Amino acid sequence: MQVRPGVEGDLDALTELYNHYVRETAITFDTRVFTAEERRPWLLSHPEDGPYRLMVATATDSRRILGYATSSPYRPKAAYSTSVEVTVYVAPDAGGRGVGTLLYTALFEALAGEDLHRAYAGIAQPNEASTRLHERFGFQHVGTYREVGRKFGRYWDVAWYEKAL
Structure with a gap:
């Protein structure tokens, strides 16, 4: 695998x-x-430099995309400018192969030189794999929004995690 912007x-x-x-x-x-x-505006809002990044993992042999990770604005107000929300998506057939770990490693390395203070991640519950990944990267649980989203005819909780950058 390789990771690139x-x-x-x-x-x-x-x-x-x-x-x-x-x-x-x-x-x-x-x-x-x-x-x-x-989705084009979303992609274009993640340039190769700056605090809002898009990192892509590809298979070395086929260049097939195995997953991606992003950092995005946490909230639109100016006082939040040193905070980012991060997320990672892995292809369904690529789970358990270290893709998420590789993506977050590259993303946090890329963000190291930016004027950022905190990263936040919202994890719809239950999602043990995502919770483990975030905790491995030093994220700590800071609270849970109960039944905050409705999809597929039911309500879902979102656990929020933060990490110092």
Whole structure:
């Protein structure tokens, strides 16, 4: 595997990967799939430098995208500018192979020189794999929003984690 910044040529594959989680899971609270064109502004909001990054893991032999990790604005108000929200998505057939660990390692290395103070991650519950990944990277649980999202006809909790940067 290799990790690199995401580029516009990745848009179709990244959209397909994200749409899997929209259709099949409560990991994201989006409830309808996206076209690549609808996702283009999201991709373009993650340049190769700065605090808002998109890192992509690819298979070395096929260049197939195995997952991605992002850092995004935590909230739009100026006082939050030194905080980011991070997330990672791994292709369904690539779980348990260290893809998430590789992506977060690269993402946090890339963010090390940025003027950032905290990273936050919201994890829809239950999701033991994501909880373990975040705790391995030093995230600590700071609270849970109970029944904050409704998808697939039920309500879901979101546990919030933070990490000093």
